[in-house]
Amino acid sequence: MQETHTIVVPDVSAEVRQQLLAFVLQLADTSLILAHRLSEWCGHGPILEQDLAMANISLDLLGEARSYYQYAAELEGRGRTEDDLAYLRSAVEYRNPLLVEQPNGDFAHTIVRQFLYDAFHYHLLLQLQAGPDQQLAAIAEKSVKEAAYHVKWSAEWIIRLGDGTDESRRRVEAAITALWRYSGELTTPSATEQALQQAGFVPDYAAIQQQIDEHVTRVFAEATLPVPQGVFMQKGGKTGRHSEHLGYLLAELQYLQRTYPGLTW
Amino acid sequence: MTVTTNLSLTEDRIWQLLEEVSDPEVPVLSILDLGIVRGVRLEGDEVHVTITPTYSGCPAMNTIATDIRLRLLAEGITRLHIHNQLSPAWTTAWMSEAGKQKLEAYGIAPPQDATGHVLNLFGQEPVLRCPHCQSTNTRLVSQFGSTACKAHYQCNDCLEPFDYFKCH
Numbered sequence: 001m002q003e004t005h006t007i008v009v010p011d012v013s014a015e016v017r018q019q020l021l022a023f024v025l026q027l028a029d030t031s032l033i034l035a036h037r038l039s040e041w042c043g044h045g046p047i048l049e050q051d052l053a054m055a056n057i058s059l060d061l062l063g064e065a066r067s068y069y070q071y072a073a074e075l076e077g078r079g080r081t082e083d084d085l086a087y088l089r090s091a092v093e094y095r096n097p098l099l100v101e102q103p104n105g106d107f108a109h110t111i112v113r114q115f116l117y118d119a120f121h122y123h124l125l126l127q128l129q130a131g132p133d134q135q136l137a138a139i140a141e142k143s144v145k146e147a148a149y150h151v152k153w154s155a156e157w158i159i160r161l162g163d164g165t166d167e168s169r170r171r172v173e174a175a176i177t178a179l180w181r182y183s184g185e186l187t188t189p190s191a192t193e194q195a196l197q198q199a200g201f202v203p204d205y206a207a208i209q210q211q212i213d214e215h216v217t218r219v220f221a222e223a224t225l226p227v228p229q230g231v232f233m234q235k236g237g238k239t240g241r242h243s244e245h246l247g248y249l250l251a252e253l254q255y256l257q258r259t260y261p262g263l264t265w
Numbered sequence: 266m267t268v269t270t271n272l273s274l275t276e277d278r279i280w281q282l283l284e285e286v287s288d289p290e291v292p293v294l295s296i297l298d299l300g301i302v303r304g305v306r307l308e309g310d311e312v313h314v315t316i317t318p319t320y321s322g323c324p325a326m327n328t329i330a331t332d333i334r335l336r337l338l339a340e341g342i343t344r345l346h347i348h349n350q351l352s353p354a355w356t357t358a359w360m361s362e363a364g365k366q367k368l369e370a371y372g373i374a375p376p377q378d379a380t381g382h383v384l385n386l387f388g389q390e391p392v393l394r395c396p397h398c399q400s401t402n403t404r405l406v407s408q409f410g411s412t413a414c415k416a417h418y419q420c421n422d423c424l425e426p427f428d429y430f431k432c433h
Binding site: 004005006049050052053055056057059060061062063064066067134137138139141142143145146148149151152153155156159219222 | 318320321322323324346347348349350351352353354355383384385386387406407408409410411413417433
């Protein structure tokens with residue numbers, strides 16, 4: 001590493017610090033896993049411009065993940081680096097919600113997964129930016145500008161696909177049916193998040209959910225798509241109970257460091 | 266080997282040297298044109314340079330840090346600390362006017378002030394001038410271009426594609 005990162009750790013009890021570490025790792029894992037999924041499209045996009053768009057969004061998320069992992073390493077204070085945290089933790093230690101580990105499927109599946117996540121991500125970052133944790137606020141201030149481009153891109157594609165051809169509509173509806181059930185976990189606080197909400201470090205998810213609902217309803221209306229109602233919501237990723245997809249993803253993501261520990265460019 | 270202490274070193278001199286470090290992705294721009302150097306501090310013979318990333322995942326940041334180190338090393342500056350600062354977040358408003366002119370001459374449309382809310386969907390893009398033929402009859406091809414900081418446009422008159430350094 002060439003540069004040093006000026007990281008300010010808040011003055012809190014050891015217990016809150018552990019909770020904060022778990023939350024920052026959850027944010028890091030979420031960005032990293034979605035970045036990896038999007039990177040799988042590289043060279044396979046439906047057209048060149050959208051291939052580039054997905055690679056760009058992937059890169060933004062990877063940069064955001066690095067900032068969180070660097071902060072997590074500092075919070076943990078045991079000498080582990082950002083790379084150790086990303087490459088040497090197993091699937092049960094990962095804390096990303098189930099949505100982001102779902103396979104790419106067709107382009108419509110990727111777009112629906114992205115839009116559901118982007119809407120949450122954008123509104124979460126707006127809140128974190130104004131939060132009491134200086135480092136999280138700084139990362140959010142940086143990333144929210146990028147997340148705004150992401151949610152604009154995925155919203156426009158929801159509209160093109162929903163209000164497009166019979167085929168695009170059939171595909172986007174199938175993707176919504178398959179993925180909507182994973183959207184609730186994003187704003188369902190885990191025990192750790194509840195504790196941090198009490199301490200003021202994690203924003204009120206009910207308020208964020210309301211902003212997401214307005215955002216999604218507006219975009220779906222323009223896409224002429226009905227907003228699903230009363231769907232049973234899956235959860236588990238934020239407490240380490242993942243779908244079978246994550247193990248395969250990590251096998252690829254971590255292969256090099258597991259096979260040649262400590263390898264660098 | 267002779268060890269020399271650079272007695273004449275000043276913060277102004279360091280800024281001059283940084284002007285000679287260019288962006289690896291857009292080599293006509295210096296890192297000062299881009300507005301990513303946030304501060305220079307001289308403490309005895311220790312030099313502190315604070316930089317900020319343009320985009321979170323910008324792969325050029327490591328190269329820029331290396332280039333700063335090499336340029337200052339050539340002046341005998343060995344005690345260099347490069348700090349990476351996230352907040353306040355970089356914005357294209359920090360790009361110098363000279364930098365914007367250099368960009369256009371290089372074939373990249375410089376950032377324009379955003380006309381509407383960042384989340385407006387479809388057709389809210391700024392009117393851009395084609396850096397090749399100066400026509401303003403241009404269209405957005407994709408918000409995401411060849412690097413994280415650029416969008417992809419095309420001129421409807423000369424038909425040339427061009428990059429737009431997007432507003433951020």
